[in-house]
Amino acid sequence: MQKHMLKNLSPGNxxxxxxxxxxxxxxxxxxxxxxxxxxxxNKLRIKVDTIDELRLTRDLxxxxxxxxxxAILASLIIGAALLMNVKTEFEIxxxxxxxxxLFLFAAGCGIALxxxxxxxxxxxxxKKKPPSILN
Numbered sequence: 267m268q269k270h271m272l273k274n275l276s277p278g279n280x281x282x283x284x285x286x287x288x289x290x291x292x293x294x295x296x297x298x299x300x301x302x303x304x305x306x307x308n309k310l311r312i313k314v315d316t317i318d319e320l321r322l323t324r325d326l327x328x329x330x331x332x333x334x335x336x337a338i339l340a341s342l343i344i345g346a347a348l349l350m351n352v353k354t355e356f357e358i359x360x361x362x363x364x365x366x367x368l369f370l371f372a373a374g375c376g377i378a379l380x381x382x383x384x385x386x387x388x389x390x391x392x393k394k395k396p397p398s399i400l401n
Contacts, residue, residue: 339372342369346365346366346369349364
């Protein structure tokens, strides 16, 4: 530590430090006057870079909706699997009809969710407008 301090105490380093302090002291009154003027006239501005809260909450809402839809689809699949053991007269492909309808509905919703995630989010990343299915 002492060796490092002795290196920094060379005449060249001391002279450059004195010049920097001199320059700072010359500019200080002007900077202080400008600061006090802005402060007294209520024109002082502070720039703060923050995250985009609106986008963050929108994206978190989208994530929560997808998780919820996934949980609902999982419960439909589990319910349909439990209903597979119930014998009924209504059958589709030799399986209980209501259970098969639940499976098909869950599969359709899952495919729609996957398409939404892969296609719509890709268009959003590339800033292109997604194609409209209704037009």
